[in-house]
Amino acid sequence: MTFFEYIGLFVFAASGAICAIEKRMDFFGILTLATVTAIGGGVTRDVVTNIGIPIFFSKSEYMMIILISTILVILLRGSMKWKISFIMLDAVGLSVFTIAAGIKAIESDYNFMTFLFVSVITAVGGGLIRDILAQEVPTILKREIYAVASLVGAISFWMLYPLIGLTISSYLCLIFIFSIRIITYYCQIHLPYIENGKIHFKQDQ
Amino acid sequence: MTFFEYIGLFVFAASGAICAIEKRMDFFGILTLATVTAIGGGVTRDVVTNIGIPIFFSKSEYMMIILISTILVILLRGSMKWKISFIMLDAVGLSVFTIAAGIKAIESDYNFMTFLFVSVITAVGGGLIRDILAQEVPTILKREIYAVASLVGAISFWMLYPLIGLTISSYLCLIFIFSIRIITYYCQIHLPYIENGKIHFKQDQ
């Protein structure tokens, strides 16, 4: 699980760095946005649940991974041929962050609502803060099934783990979140939205 | 008081949902913005005052009210004839959230500054977060006497309750905040602002 978490950190940091480059931020801005995207979800969770100093601050290996990811993005700027693997890795990050936070929430005996909040905010909070800092309407509110995949996966996890145990259910839900994200992405399945008083079921950007 | 709090939650959720529809967010975004607008103020208060896990997470009836409000907004999209009652209900929410938070602050023996912060942020914090997520300059900073009504009411409450008791002063200040908001809204009374080095006393949009 820790290995997957590192992948998640790496990819989320990269997405922050790429976003910062598009906004013409300087090298410090690039590193900052990479850091905030990678750990913003977890820090928000720790702040809202009041557990003391956020875990991130005692994990120097996290900062190492973020640094490496940022340097790689800077070196590879422009050559975005790796975009396909990026979507894949990002979906890994989304699944792992959701389930890892969910396990901690269950161990902390949180109730259902707190469990849901903790799972989803850890997975999508970093991207949310990234978009706020970069002055974009948060992607997770607007396009693609992203936070919803995390949410559906977390609910399934909550219902499954008393039946089949923490280990099996966590791996099942990991795969489940990953699949929802990847399938809806490639089949361009979207949630409906409303425009001019009509409900639209297809995105027509 | 609880009944009025439910009205406040309902109306704040509706204002978030309407804002999300205007920004063409999908159904998940609409529900998220409704939730954040309804409970953002209270959660911010609980996070800043460090009282442990925010109260919202143990109140599942809150989520019910937000859900119903969101569904109603989605069903009624377009037909905005109910706008007049909306301003009224929103002013109810503003008053009740201010005073309910103020009562809790007094019971927690907070000092004046903390009391003020807690009262006002509970009432206007949700709308603030809504505007940040929707990429608008927060309305409460720009137009209309809104946060100011909450602020003036909270100050009056602080000065009145040692004189005439918590119950009477709370109802008086409820009516006071509601009146300030409604009267300044319909008489188009604004605070002054500065443009080109001149102080303007009338809004000229």
Added chain:
Amino acid sequence: MTFFEYIGLFVFAASGAICAIEKRMDFFGILTLATVTAIGGGVTRDVVTNIGIPIFFSKSEYMMIILISTILVILLRGSMKWKISFIMLDAVGLSVFTIAAGIKAIESDYNFMTFLFVSVITAVGGGLIRDILAQEVPTILKREIYAVASLVGAISFWMLYPLIGLTISSYLCLIFIFSIRIITYYCQIHLPYIENGKIHFKQDQ
């Protein structure tokens, strides 16, 4: 040190008020943005490190300083001849907030990462929140060596204080941060950024 902190509060409040006027906010918005800019960094620090109710709420003299600063800005609107001294004073605020927070962090026995976060966020957090509320891509991510001066100063402080003691190292690093900020500002030294896949070393706004 307290005297310098007051200067910092005063200048940060002024920068918030000026920004609010540019955005045509009303008098309440001007005071709010001034307050948030002046104390946003410290409050964020207190919230993230979970120390209970933020220190600001028990310091009524802080609010006095912010009020005076805001009133002065409103009275002096338009006449911006004092811009040179403003940059100077702002650099004083940046240095003092960094080092004052750093001293508290050392006294609280925080580790290196927490120390760094606490020092830098106290100094630049207020400006960050100001820019988010005013709907700007945060200046500290985009232009000029600002947060970087705070960061470099904090790192130096961390390395120096075990060698030459808290008092001497704090004054040395104060001067160091101030100098980095002022020299890079007047010599227009910037961090590199990336555009069209190329690394640029000079800002060409």
